[in-house]
Amino acid sequence: MVWNRRHILSLADFTTDEYDAVLQTAASFQEVLNRRMKKVPTLQGQVVANLFFEASTRTRNSFELAAKRLSADTLNFAPGTSSLTKGETILDTAKTYLAMGTDMMVIRHQQAGVPMAIAQEMDRLGAKVSVLNAGDGQHEHPSQALLDLFTICTVLEPKSPHLELLAGKKIAIVGDILHSRVARSNIWSLTAIGAELHLAGPPTLLPLLFAECGNGRPGKLFLHWEVTPALQDADFVMTLRLQKERMGQNLLPSLREYHQLFGITRDRLKLCKPDVKILHPGPVNRGVEISSDLMDDPQLSLISQQVTSGVAVRMALLYLMGGGKVNP
Amino acid sequence: MVWNRRHILSLADFTTDEYDAVLQTAASFQEVLNRRMKKVPTLQGQVVANLFFEASTRTRNSFELAAKRLSADTLNFAPGTSSLTKGETILDTAKTYLAMGTDMMVIRHQQAGVPMAIAQEMDRLGAKVSVLNAGDGQHEHPSQALLDLFTICTVLEPKSPHLELLAGKKIAIVGDILHSRVARSNIWSLTAIGAELHLAGPPTLLPLLFAECGNGRPGKLFLHWEVTPALQDADFVMTLRLQKERMGQNLLPSLREYHQLFGITRDRLKLCKPDVKILHPGPVNRGVEISSDLMDDPQLSLISQQVTSGVAVRMALLYLMGGGKVNP
Amino acid sequence: MVWNRRHILSLADFTTDEYDAVLQTAASFQEVLNRRMKKVPTLQGQVVANLFFEASTRTRNSFELAAKRLSADTLNFAPGTSSLTKGETILDTAKTYLAMGTDMMVIRHQQAGVPMAIAQEMDRLGAKVSVLNAGDGQHEHPSQALLDLFTICTVLEPKSPHLELLAGKKIAIVGDILHSRVARSNIWSLTAIGAELHLAGPPTLLPLLFAECGNGRPGKLFLHWEVTPALQDADFVMTLRLQKERMGQNLLPSLREYHQLFGITRDRLKLCKPDVKILHPGPVNRGVEISSDLMDDPQLSLISQQVTSGVAVRMALLYLMGGGKVNP
Numbered sequence: 001m002v003w004n005r006r007h008i009l010s011l012a013d014f015t016t017d018e019y020d021a022v023l024q025t026a027a028s029f030q031e032v033l034n035r036r037m038k039k040v041p042t043l044q045g046q047v048v049a050n051l052f053f054e055a056s057t058r059t060r061n062s063f064e065l066a067a068k069r070l071s072a073d074t075l076n077f078a079p080g081t082s083s084l085t086k087g088e089t090i091l092d093t094a095k096t097y098l099a100m101g102t103d104m105m106v107i108r109h110q111q112a113g114v115p116m117a118i119a120q121e122m123d124r125l126g127a128k129v130s131v132l133n134a135g136d137g138q139h140e141h142p143s144q145a146l147l148d149l150f151t152i153c154t155v156l157e158p159k160s161p162h163l164e165l166l167a168g169k170k171i172a173i174v175g176d177i178l179h180s181r182v183a184r185s186n187i188w189s190l191t192a193i194g195a196e197l198h199l200a201g202p203p204t205l206l207p208l209l210f211a212e213c214g215n216g217r218p219g220k221l222f223l224h225w226e227v228t229p230a231l232q233d234a235d236f237v238m239t240l241r242l243q244k245e246r247m248g249q250n251l252l253p254s255l256r257e258y259h260q261l262f263g264i265t266r267d268r269l270k271l272c273k274p275d276v277k278i279l280h281p282g283p284v285n286r287g288v289e290i291s292s293d294l295m296d297d298p299q300l301s302l303i304s305q306q307v308t309s310g311v312a313v314r315m316a317l318l319y320l321m322g323g324g325k326v327n328p
Numbered sequence: 329m330v331w332n333r334r335h336i337l338s339l340a341d342f343t344t345d346e347y348d349a350v351l352q353t354a355a356s357f358q359e360v361l362n363r364r365m366k367k368v369p370t371l372q373g374q375v376v377a378n379l380f381f382e383a384s385t386r387t388r389n390s391f392e393l394a395a396k397r398l399s400a401d402t403l404n405f406a407p408g409t410s411s412l413t414k415g416e417t418i419l420d421t422a423k424t425y426l427a428m429g430t431d432m433m434v435i436r437h438q439q440a441g442v443p444m445a446i447a448q449e450m451d452r453l454g455a456k457v458s459v460l461n462a463g464d465g466q467h468e469h470p471s472q473a474l475l476d477l478f479t480i481c482t483v484l485e486p487k488s489p490h491l492e493l494l495a496g497k498k499i500a501i502v503g504d505i506l507h508s509r510v511a512r513s514n515i516w517s518l519t520a521i522g523a524e525l526h527l528a529g530p531p532t533l534l535p536l537l538f539a540e541c542g543n544g545r546p547g548k549l550f551l552h553w554e555v556t557p558a559l560q561d562a563d564f565v566m567t568l569r570l571q572k573e574r575m576g577q578n579l580l581p582s583l584r585e586y587h588q589l590f591g592i593t594r595d596r597l598k599l600c601k602p603d604v605k606i607l608h609p610g611p612v613n614r615g616v617e618i619s620s621d622l623m624d625d626p627q628l629s630l631i632s633q634q635v636t637s638g639v640a641v642r643m644a645l646l647y648l649m650g651g652g653k654v655n656p
Numbered sequence: 657m658v659w660n661r662r663h664i665l666s667l668a669d670f671t672t673d674e675y676d677a678v679l680q681t682a683a684s685f686q687e688v689l690n691r692r693m694k695k696v697p698t699l700q701g702q703v704v705a706n707l708f709f710e711a712s713t714r715t716r717n718s719f720e721l722a723a724k725r726l727s728a729d730t731l732n733f734a735p736g737t738s739s740l741t742k743g744e745t746i747l748d749t750a751k752t753y754l755a756m757g758t759d760m761m762v763i764r765h766q767q768a769g770v771p772m773a774i775a776q777e778m779d780r781l782g783a784k785v786s787v788l789n790a791g792d793g794q795h796e797h798p799s800q801a802l803l804d805l806f807t808i809c810t811v812l813e814p815k816s817p818h819l820e821l822l823a824g825k826k827i828a829i830v831g832d833i834l835h836s837r838v839a840r841s842n843i844w845s846l847t848a849i850g851a852e853l854h855l856a857g858p859p860t861l862l863p864l865l866f867a868e869c870g871n872g873r874p875g876k877l878f879l880h881w882e883v884t885p886a887l888q889d890a891d892f893v894m895t896l897r898l899q900k901e902r903m904g905q906n907l908l909p910s911l912r913e914y915h916q917l918f919g920i921t922r923d924r925l926k927l928c929k930p931d932v933k934i935l936h937p938g939p940v941n942r943g944v945e946i947s948s949d950l951m952d953d954p955q956l957s958l959i960s961q962q963v964t965s966g967v968a969v970r971m972a973l974l975y976l977m978g979g980g981k982v983n984p
Contacts, residue, residue, distance in 0.1 A: 033757060037701040039729075045365040047393065058752055061731045065703065065756055068729045073367075073396045075389050087572065088611035096386055096610065099635035100393055101361060244743065282752065283744035307755035373693040375721065401695075401724045403717050415900065416939035424714055424938065427963035428721055429689060 003320040007119040007131040010140045011188035016163060019149065019193060023161050024327035025316035026150045026309070033069070033312055043072035043322055046103040051077045051094070052134070053109040058282065059134055062307070063106045063143075066314035070322075075102065094118040095125070104130045104321055112137030112181075130321035138179050144281050145185035147313040149193070151306050152236055155277055163193050170273075172198045172230040174262055175240030175289055176205040182281045183240055184213075191219035198222045200230035201262060204251040227262050231271040238279040239264050239289045255288050264290045269300070277302050331648040335447040335459040338468045339516035344491060347477065347521060351489050352655035353644035354478050354637070361397070361640055371400035371650055374431040379405045379422070380462070381437040386610065387462055390635070391434045391471075394642035398650075403430065422446045423453070432458045432649055440465035458649035466507050472609050473513035475641040477521070479634050480564055483605055491521050498601075500526045500558040502590055503568030503617055504533040510609045511568055512541075519547035526550045528558035529590060532579040555590050559599040566607040567592050567617045583616050592618045597628070605630050659976040663775040663787040666796045667844035672819060675805065675849060679817050680983035681972035682806045682965070689725070689968055699728035699978055702759040707733045707750070708790070709765040714938065715790055718963070719762045719799075722970035726978075731758065750774040751781070760786045760977055768793030768837075786977035794835050800937050801841035803969040805849070807962050808892055811933055819849050826929075828854045828886040830918055831896030831945055832861040838937045839896055840869075847875035854878045856886035857918060860907040883918050887927040894935040895920050895945045911944050920946045925956070933958050 001017050032040055048067040052060050060076070067074045075097070088096075090109070097105060105122075107115040115133035122129050135141040152171075153161030171190055177183045177199050190197045191214050199206055203225050214221025224230045231237060242258060252258050269276055278294060279302050286292040295301050320326070329345050360368055376395040380388050388404070395402045403425070416424075418437070425433060433450075435443040443461035450457050463469040480499075481489030499518055505511045505527050518525045519542050527534055531553050542549025552558045559565060570586060580586050597604055606622060607630050614620040623629050648654070657673050688696055704723040708716050716732070723730045731753070744752075746765070753761060761778075763771040771789035778785050791797040808827075809817030827846055833839045833855050846853045847870050855862060859881050870877025880886045887893060898914060908914050925932055934950060935958050942948040951957050976982070 038703075038757065039701045045367045045397075047366075049389075057733055061705075061733070061753075062756060065729065065731060069701075073393065075393060077385055077389070087613045089614065092610075092612060092614075095632060096635050097389075099632040100390060100639055101366065101636065282748075284748060285743045286745065286748075304751060304755040307752050308757065311756055373695045373725075375694075377717075401721065403721060405713055405717075415941045417942065420938075420940060420942075423960060424963050425717075427960040428718060428967055429694065429964065 001326050003324075003326060006321065008142050008317055008321065009116045009119055009131065009133045011142050011145055011185050011192070014189065014192060016192060019189065020163055021320065021326040022146050022313065022316055023150055023153055023163065025320060025324070026313045027154070027161055028328050029315040029319070030154070030309070030312040039069050039071055041071045042319055042324060043067065043070040046072045046322060047075060047101055048072045048104045048106060048318060049075040049077065049097045049102040051097065051105055051107045053077070053079050053090070053107070053114070054135070055079065056108055056135075059108065062310045063134060063314050066311050066318055069311070070315055070318055072318070090114060091118065091121050094121065098122060098125070098127050098129050102129055104132065104318060106132045106134045107136070108134040109136050112139035132317060132321065135181055137181065138184070139181055140185045141181040142185050143310070143314055143317060144182045145189045146317070147306055147309045148186055148238065148279055149189050150313050151279065151302050151309045154309065155302065155305070166190070166193050166195045168196065169235040170196045170198065170233055171236045171238065172200060172234045173238045173240065174200045174227055174230060174264065176242055177201045177210060177240070178205045178207060179243065180240045186238065187213045187221070191217040191221055194218040196220045198224060198230040198234070200224040200227045202252065202258070227268065228271060231268055234272040234276055236277050236279060237264060237269070237272060241281060241283065242285055242289050244285070255285075259288050263288065264294060266291060266294060269294070276300070279303070279306055282307070329654050331652070331654060334649065336470050336645055336649065337444045337447055337459065337461045339470050339473055339513050339520070342516065342520060344520060347517065348491055349648065349654040350474050350641065350644055351478055351481055351491065353648060353652070354641045355482070355489055356656050357643040357647070358482070358637070358640040367397050367399055369399045370647055370652060371395065371398040374400045374650060375403060375429055376400045376432045376434060376646060377403040377405065377425045377430040379425065379433055379435045381405070381407050381418070381435070381442070382463070383407065384436055384463070387436065390638045391462060391642050394639050394646055397639070398643055398646055400646070418442060419446065419449050422449065426450060426453070426455050426457050430457055432460065432646060434460045434462045435464070436462040437464050440467035460645060460649065463509055465509065466512070467509055468513045469509040470513050471638070471642055471645060472510050473517045474645070475634055475637045476514055476566065476607055477517050478641050479607065479630050479637045482637070483630065483633070494518070494521045494523045496524065497563040498524045498526065498561055499564045499566065500528060500562045501566045501568065502528045502555055502558060502592065504570055505529045505538060505568070506533045506535060507571065508568045514566065515541045515549070519545040519549055522546040524548045526552060526558040526562070528552040528555045530580065530586070555596065556599060559596055562600040562604055564605050564607060565592060565597070565600060569609060569611065570613055570617050572613070587616050591616065592622060594619060594622060597622070604628070607631070607634055610635070657982050659980070659982060662977065664798050664973055664977065665772045665775055665787065665789045667798050667801055667841045667848070670844065670848060672848060675845065676819055677976065677982040678802050678969065678972055679806055679809055679819065681976060681980070682969045683810070683817055684984050685971040685975070686810075686965070686968040695725050695727055697727045698975055698980060699723065699726040702728045702978060703731060703757055704728045704760045704762060704974060705731040705733065705753045705758040707753065707761055707763045709733070709735050709746070709763070709770070710791070711735065712764055712791075715764065718966045719790060719970050722967050722974055725967070726971055726974055728974070746770060747774065747777050750777065754778060754781070754783050754785050758785055760788065760974060762788045762790045763792070764790040765792050768795035788973060788977065791837055793837065794840070795837050796841045797837040798841050799966070799970055799973060800838050801845045802973070803962055803965045804842055804894065804935055805845050806969050807935065807958050807965045810965070811958065811961070822846070822849050822851045824852065825891040826852045826854065826889055827892045827894065828856060828890045829894045829896065830856045830883055830886060830920065832898055833857045833866060833896070834861045834863060835899065836896045842894065843869045843877070847873040847877055850874040852876045854880060854886040854890070856880040856883045858908065858914070883924065884927060887924055890928040890932055892933050892935060893920060893925070893928060897937060897939065898941055898945050900941070915944050919944065920950060922947060922950060925950070932956070935959070935962055938963070
C-alpha cells in the first residue's frame with residue numbers, strides 16, 4: 001500500500017487500508033521508542049509547525065516530541081502573542097508559515113473547519129505542505145481516534161496489531177458525545193472497521209442525529225440515554241472528558257448527578273466483559289466521568305498506554321504525510 | 329570583503345560593501361533552503377537567545393528557524409514570566425544570558441535603543457557576544473529592511489541579486505512612516521544604495537523632518553502628503569502596517585478614510601510601472617493599507633517572498649556575525 | 657564512586673561523596689563549555705521535560721541549555737495553557753509526561769513537596785524516570801545550592817575544585833532566610849561540608865528554629881539578627897532576593913529600611929576578609945539587598961560566575977541522574 005493522503009483532516013473517509021497503514025507504521029515506531037536511542041533521522045531538515053490557536057500543552061507536546069524523534073525542527077505558535085491580535089487572518093498566518101519553509105502544519109483551533117480551510121488554501125496555492133487536524137472545535141481529532149485504535153489493537157495483540165481484531169468487539173463511548181471531537185473521530189474509525197459501537201449519554205448531550213453516522217458503514221452503531229445497555233458485555237469503554245463549562249448551559253444538572261448516572265464505577269464495570277479495558281482521552285476529571293481508583297488500576301485503565309501510543313501514532317502520521325513508506 | 333560588524337543594530341551607517349555581503353550570503357543560503365536537506369552545521373554548539381521583550385511570533389519564529397537551520401541551539405525568553413516582573417533590569421537579564429553562554433542575542437523591545445544599550449554593555453564587559461536588533465520601538469528593524477532589499481534584488485535578477493540593480497529604480501513607501509521602524513531602516517538602506525525613494529502618508533504620519541534622512545546620501549528622497557506622485561512610475565511599492573491603536577490618538581480620521589486616501593488599490597497601481605511589485609512587512613490589515621485581492625495576486629505581491637527571504641537573510645546575518653565568510 | 661540517587665529533591669541527606677561527585681563532574685563539563693564545540697552526545701534520544709508550574713525564565717533556560725548541550729530533547733510545560741486549568745491533578749500531569757516517554761523531569765512548583773510527591777508516585781509505578789527539584793515553594797532549590805558550592809570551590813581553586821577547600825571558611829547568608837528555598841538548600845550543603853555558616857536577617861525573617869538545622873552536622877551554624885557579626889571576617893557573603901510581595905505582610909517596615917539594616921554595601925564589606933566575594937541567586941533588586949555598584953564589581957561579585965556554573969552543574973546533575981559515570 002502507498003500512502004496518498006496529503007492532509008489528515010477527518011476520519012470520515014478514511015479507508016481500511018489507511019487505518020491499517022497507520023497501525024503498521026505506528027507499530028514500527030513503537031519499537032523504536034522501546035530502544036535506548038529513540039530517534040530516527042527520517043525528517044531531518046524538515047520543519048513541523050505546531051499552530052495551536054487553541055491553547056494545549058498535552059497534545060502539542062506529543063506532536064512536538066513525535067516531530068523531534070523524527071529529527072524534524074519544530075516551530076511553536078503562541079496564540080496570545082501572535083499576529084492574530086494585530087488583525088491578521090488565520091489564512092495569512094498559515095501562509096506566513098508556508099513561506100518560512102514549513103513542511104507540515106499541525107493545527108488546533110477552537111472552530112470547526114479551520115484546518116480544512118487552511119489545507120484547501122495550501123492546495124489552491126500549489127504548496128506541498130501537509131496539514132494535520134489536531135482538534136478543530138467540536139468537529140474532529142483524528143490523531144486521538146487513531147491512537148485509541150492503535151491502543152485497542154495492541155492490547156488485543158501486542159506483537160501484531162491489526163484491524164481484524166476489532167471485528168465483533170463491543171465498544172462503548174460514554175459521556176458528552178455532542179461536544180466531543182474525540183467521539184466524532186472515534187465513531188468514524190470504529191464503524192469503518194466493523195466494531196459494534198454503543199454511544200451513551202444524557203439526551204442533552206447525545207442527540208438522535210448521531211445515529212446517522214452509522215449509515216452505510218460496516219460497523220453497527222447504537223445510541224443509549226442510559227449507561228447500562230452500553231456497558232453490557234462491552235470489551236472496551238471510552239469515557240469522555242466532561243467540560244465543566246457545560247454546567248452553565250443547562251445541559252447537565254450537576255457534576256455529581258452526572259457521575260451518579262453516567263460515571264464509570266467499579267460496580268458498573270461488572271456489566272462488562274471480565275477483561276474490559278477503559279480509555280479516556282485526558283485530561284481526566286477524577287470522580288466525575290470515572291472513579292478515581294479505576295483510573296489508577298493498571299488492569300483496567302489504558303490511559304497511560306494511550307498517551308504512549310500517541311507519540312508512536314503521531315510519528316507515523318508525520319512520517320506518512322512526509323512521504324514515508326508504510327511500515328518502514 | 330571581510331565582515332567586521334559585531335552587532336547589527338541600525339542600518340544608518342551600513343556600507344554598500346556590507347549590503348552586498350548580506351545579499352551574496354543570503355543568496356547562498358537561499359540555495360540551501362531549496363535543497364531537501366535544508367540544514368548546515370555552521371553554528372553547531374552555538375547558542376542564539378531570542379530575547380523578545382515585545383511579544384512577536386512571526387519574527388521570532390523566523391529567527392528561530394534561521395538559527396536551527398544553522399544548527400544552533402536556541403533559547404526563548406518569555407517576557408510575561410520573566411525576571412523582569414521580579415524587578416530585574418534589562419541589562420541584568422542580558423548579562424544573565426551572556427553568563428549562561430549565549431553567543432548571539434536577537435533582541436526586540438518596545439523602546440528604541442534597548443538593543444544598542446545591551447550591545448554597549450556587552451562591549452564594556454569585553455564579551456564576545458553579538459547583538460542583533462530585531463525591532464526596537466519606532467527606531468529600526470534592520471533585518472526587515474535587509475530582507476526587503478534581498479527580495480527586490482532577487483525579483484530583478486533571481487540568479488544573481490546585486491545592489492547595482494536598484495540604481496535609478498523608483499520605490500514608494502506608503503503609510504504610517506512616523507511610527508514605523510521598518511520604514512526607517514528601509515530609508516537608510518535604499519538611500520545608501522542609490523534608489524529613488526518616495527515616502528507618502530498623511531501629514532500627521534509623515535513629518536517633514538524625514539526629508540533630512542536623505543541628506544548626503546547617494547539616493548534621492550522625496551516626501552508626499554498624497555499618494556499619487558509617489559506611485560507615479562514606481563517600480564516597487566512598500567505599504568506599511570497601519571496600527572489600529574493609532575486611531576485613538578487623533579492622527580487619522582478612520583481606517584476607511586485612510587484606505588480611501590492612501591490604500592493601495594488596483595486602480596492606483598495603474599499609475600505605477602506595468603511590472604510594479606508590492607511589498608508589505610506583515611501582518612497585513614486586509615482592506616486597510618492594501619486591497620485584499622492585490623495581496624493575493626502572485627503577479628503583484630511579494631509578501632510571501634519577503635517571508636521566505638527573511639529566513640535566508642537572517643541565516644546570513646547570524647552566520648556573518650558568527651564569523652562566517654561572505655558568500656560561503 | 658558510583659552515583660546511586662535517582663531523584664534530586666533535597667540536599668538534607670546528601671553525602672560528601674555526592675557533593676564531591678557533583679563538583680568533579682561539573683568541572684569536566686565546565687571544560688566542555690570552554691571549547692568552541694560545547695555539545696556532547698551523552699543524552700541523545702533522551703527527553704528532559706521542564707515542568708515549571710511556577711513561571712520562570714532564568715532557571716528554565718539554564719536547565720534547557722544544560723539538556724541541549726547534552727544533546728537531549730526538551731519539552732516545555734506552560735502552566736497557563738495546560739491541562740491543570742482543565743481540572744487535571746498534578747500527579748496526572750506528571751504521569752502523562754512519563755507515558756509520553758520522558759526520561760527526566762525538572763520540576764518547579766510554588767508549593768513545597770510537589771517534586772517529592774511526583775518522585776514517589778513515579779517510584780510507586782516502577783518508572784525509571786528521574787525527578788529533579790528545580791525549586792519547590794519555600795522548601796529547597798538543590799541545583800542552586802550546588803552551583804553556589806561549585807562557584808565557591810572554583811574561586812578557591814579554579815583547576816581543581818574540591819570540598820576540603822571550604823573547611824573553616826566563614827560564609828554569611830544575609831536576608832530573607834525564612835522564605836528562601838535557596839537558603840535552606842545552602843544550609844544543608846554548607847553545614848554538611850564543614851563550613852562555618854552565619855545566617856543574618858531581621859527577626860521576622862530569621863526564626864530561631866533555623867538553629868536546629870545545624871544539629872549533628874560537621875559545620876557550625878550561627879544566627880544573627882543584625883548583619884555586623886555575620887560579615888566579620890567572612891570569606892563569602894550570599895545575599896538573598898528580597899521579594900517585594902513580603903512588604904504587604906508586615907514583615908518589613910520598608911525596602912529602604914531593609915537596605916539600611918541588612919543591605920550589602922561597600923562600607924559593610926570592610927568587615928569581611930580582604931578578598932571576600934559576594935554571591936546572589938538572582939534576579940537582583942539593585943539597591944535593596946546589595947548596592948548597585950558592588951554587583952558590577954568583578955573583583956567582588958560572583959553573580960555572573962554563578963549563572964555560568966549553573967549550566968555546568970545542571971549538565972552534571974542530568975548526566976549523573978541519567979546513569980553517567982562521575983567525572984567523565
